[in-house]
Amino acid sequence: KAGVTQTPRYLIKTRGQQVTLSCSPISGHRSVSWYQQTPGQGLQFLFEYFSETQRNKGNFPGRFSGRQFSNSRSEMNVSTLELGDSALYLCASSLWGVQETQYFGPGTRLLVL
Amino acid sequence: TQLLEQSPQFLSIQEGENLTVYCNSSSVFSSLQWYRQEPGEGPVLLVTVVTGGEVKKLKRLTFQFGDARKDSSLHITAAQPGDTGLYLCAGERAGNMLTFGGGTRLMVKP
Numbered sequence: 743k744a745g746v747t748q749t750p751r752y753l754i755k756t757r758g759q760q761v762t763l764s765c766s767p768i769s770g771h772r773s774v775s776w777y778q779q780t781p782g783q784g785l786q787f788l789f790e791y792f793s794e795t796q797r798n799k800g801n802f803p804g805r806f807s808g809r810q811f812s813n814s815r816s817e818m819n820v821s822t823l824e825l826g827d828s829a830l831y832l833c834a835s836s837l838w839g840v841q842e843t844q845y846f847g848p849g850t851r852l853l854v855l
Numbered sequence: 856t857q858l859l860e861q862s863p864q865f866l867s868i869q870e871g872e873n874l875t876v877y878c879n880s881s882s883v884f885s886s887l888q889w890y891r892q893e894p895g896e897g898p899v900l901l902v903t904v905v906t907g908g909e910v911k912k913l914k915r916l917t918f919q920f921g922d923a924r925k926d927s928s929l930h931i932t933a934a935q936p937g938d939t940g941l942y943l944c945a946g947e948r949a950g951n952m953l954t955f956g957g958g959t960r961l962m963v964k965p
Contacts, residue, residue, distance in 0.1 A: 785943060785958075787952055790952070840952060841886060841947050843900050844888075846890075846898050
């Protein structure tokens with residue numbers, strides 16, 4: 743069974759731009775969660791989607807948004823990029839939610855210049 | 856301030872030594888998960904502990920969940936270079952959210 747895939751793997755943007763990251767979950771998984779990982783703050787929860795609905799949201803500004811499609815693929819968007827948005831963005835999928843085994847993708851490394 | 860405090864943050868030991876990583880909180884969690892992350896990859900789940908006082912063993916790794924479900928520990932016996940990585944604990948609370956600790960970066964030297 744194919745694992746969680748994330749595209750692109752690396753991205754360089756400049757301040758003020760926007761970016762869209764994509765996550766394809768394991769086939770059959772309906773829950774997709776997004777996390778931001780930085781050396782200073784560690785791994786922080788962004789939001790979780792289940793059946794195209796955002797079920798939970800972490801403590802991030804409204805510049806961070808996401809969506810999930812009917813095939814469970816998910817995208818996250820960051821508008822008006824700031825230097826502090828430089829991070830590894832990870833998505834994880836599971837059948838029903840975070841109480842189950844979360845399968846993480848390799849992440850998208852975003853650098854904001 | 857992290858809701859889940861992990862200690863130590865860094866650990867460098869020789870092959871064959873034992874070590875313990877701690878994950879502490881003032882909050883109660885429904886369950887606690889331990890992950891290992893290697894460079895360039897996402898975290899991989901090692902174990903989930905659910906019941907207070909629960910002990911789970913995974914080969915040379917022993918995981919314990921505190922009686923009050925606020926803390927957990929990971930003990931590695933006879934560490935090997937292949938154990939090198941970032942170890943993360945994550946607590947699940949109501950609302951289908953995971954809160955991660957800051958991580959423990961372990962290096963096992965041959």
